[in-house]
Amino acid sequence: MLSRLTDLLLPPRCGGCLAIGTWLCERCRGRIRRLQEPLCRRCGAEVESARPDCGCRVRLRSLTRLRSAVAYEGPVEHAIHRLKYKGWRRLAGPLALLLAERLMVEGLAASAAVAVPLHPERARTRGFNQSALLVRELMVRMGLTEPPGRLVRTRPTPPQVGHDRLWRQNNVRGAFAWHGADLGGRSILVVDDVATTGATLEACAAALKAAGSGPVIGAAVARVTV
DSSP, X not given: OHHHHHHHHSOOBOTTTOOBTSSSOHHHHHHOOBOOSSBOTTTOOBOSSOOSOSSGGGTOSXXXXXXXXXXXXXXXXXXXHHHHHHOOGGGHHHHHHHHHHHXXXXXXXXXXXXXXOOOXXXXXXXXXXXXXXXXXXXXXXXXXXXXXXXEXXXXXXXXXXXXXXXXXXXHHTTOEEEEESOOTTOOEEEEEEEESSSHHHHHHHHHHHHTTOOOEEEEEEEEOOO
C-alpha cells in the first residue's frame, strides 16, 4: 500500500533515461547490452574463444565462479549511478531482475546470499548499502536465505575506480571478515553492483571460505568491459 501510494505521489522515473512511468523503461531495457558468448567459464569475462579460464584462476582462488548480467554502459550505468549515489532505491528491483535472469539461465545456484559490505563510515554517509538492496530482491526472486551471521568490512578502503588490477587486489586483501557461526559448507552467493577485475568479490569469498563455506559464486549486475 505504501509503495503504491508513493508511486502515485512521486511517479516512477526510469533510471536510464528519466522517462516517467517505470523504474527501467522498455526502451532502455532494449538498449542494455548483455555480455556475449564466449565468456570465460570461471570469471565470466568476454573472451575470444571458450576456455576453462582466461588466466583468472591465479588471482581468483576463492571464487568458484564470477558472473555479471550486463555490460556497465548506457542505461545500466546511469541506473546504477542513480541507485548508488542519488538514493533511487527502487531501482534495486529491476537491476536485481537482470542479475537473477542471468544466474538462472546459467543454472548457478546457492543456498544463501550476502552483500559486499560497506565500511560503517561509508554506510552512515550513504545511508544504505546498494548491494544489500540487491540481495534482498534476489532472495525474493530466487528463494535464497541469509546465512547465520554477517560479512563485514574490517577497515575502510579507498575507491577502486581508476586503479589497475594489482592495486585493486592489494587494496581489498584482508579487508573482510565473517562474524557469525561456521558456515558449515553452505554454498554462498556474494553480490555487488559492479565488477571490474573481481578483486572485491574475491576478497569477500576468501573471508567466507575461511569461515567454512562451500563454493562461493560472485555475482554483479554489471561488468566493466575494456
